[in-house]
Amino acid sequence: MHAGVFLKLWQAGPEQFAELQGIDWSWYTNTRARTKLPWGGRKTRKSPTSCGKSGRKRRRLSARHEVPVALATEDTKRHGMKRVQPTPNAIVVEFASPIRAEQQPPMSQAFSDNSDEKQSLLHELDFPARREEKQSRRTRPWEVSDALWKRVKPLIPERVSHAKGGRPPEDDRKMVTAIVYVLRTGIQWNALPRERGASTTVSNRFRLWEKQGLFMQLWQNGLQEYDELVGLDWEWQSLDGVMTKAPLGGGATGPNPTDRAKRGTKRSQLCEGHGLPLAVTVDGANVHDTRLVAPTLDAIVIARPEPSEKAPQHLCLDAAYVGGKTQEIIDQHQYIAHIRPIDEDRAQARSGDPTRKPRRWVVERLHSWLNRSRRLLIRWEKYPQTDEAFLHLACALLCFRQCDRAQEISQAKVEGLSLAA
Secondary structure (H helix, E strand, O other), rough: OOOOHHHHHHHHHHHHHHOOOOOOOOOEEEEEEEEEEEOOOOEEEEEEOOOOEEEEEEEEEEEOOOEEEEEEEEEOOOOOOOOOOOOHHEEEEOOOOOOOOOOOHHHHHOOOOOHHHHHHHHHOOOHHHHHHHHHHHOOOOOOHHHHHHHHHHHHHOOOOOOOOOOOOOOOHHHHHHHHHHHHHHHHOOOOOOHHHHHHHHHHHHHHHHHHHHHHHHHHHHHHHHHHHOOOOOOOEEEEEEEEEEEEOOOOEEEOOOOOOOOOOEEEEEEEOOOOOOOEEEEEEEEOOOOHHHHHEEEEEEOOOOOOOOOOEEEEEEOHHHHHHHHHHHHOOOOOOEEEOOOOOOOHHHHOOOOOOOOOHHHHHHHHHHOOOOHHHOOOOOOOHHHHHHHHHHHHHHHHHHHHHHHHHHHHHHHHHHHOOO
């Protein structure tokens, strides 16, 4: 939101105060305060009261009842007697003030009720939907936006009504929002806030959709949508695994050799060149990475194009995949293997060829992306299919977020070209 909207909001506040109580323009108060600015910038100087650190002085002119009518900034070294009051250009509230000669009608009278200027102003003050959704993805990542709901709603199977009737089922969007809330925050089912829904109802709906394969289908649709918008990079793929704790044990868990043999699980992930997940498998933490290569390559959720001489497919792996039948399995799946040897120095592994780029870092970034869903940091599910359902949902949300980002970038380019023309 540009600064002009906040300025209009400031102007609207005193106007509403004047309509309710009235503003006494016979008395003014001039106050000042110093603020710290560690990064410096314009109108900053060394503050004499803060050990010479960079700072800025802020002056405020208020009418009676402490209603701010003007604001100005200046250097911290500027003495208070050198500016008794802010300049007339700094006064933003336009009433019958003796300080400002030019009078303009307040905002409530400046526009007619049905004018286009007023409608555009109200649209700015009400926060556009696209900007609000962008902010919501950062501050409230568990909220289900309208764009995401349009993708989920057609995939939800219809529920068969019971012959004996009963209470109506909870709203599907509310249940999806509660499930995403559990995934992103890592909260326990019983600790779910009541306004999100009853914990047993949300848990039962999650298990119902898990059996119906809803989350897997969401993941597949996310990859297909990204393939239509940008295109999946099948040429360079990366495979890696990560171990997480599993205090409650259950299926697909084992003693973690890096955590004093405590119960843990290993997640093996395959991603394409942009870092989007193509396959995920779960097994015990004591299972070696080389034994998960074949299950992971066989678990790709969408149709993989056939590799050829003109369109080869490379697979990048780290030193943990040296040995075993890794090379044989990769050859069977028609990949070109790129495995870093164990004894190779990283300084020597860097190539001087500028055309050769690092490729395997995208799978490491994928680990970080998935770990933002705190339900996946520590596995609390005893059943492996439940843990995999959360993984599928996290992969689907990741794909949809990248689709939205690609659409925003393309739209910004179109707007830039139109402005340039």
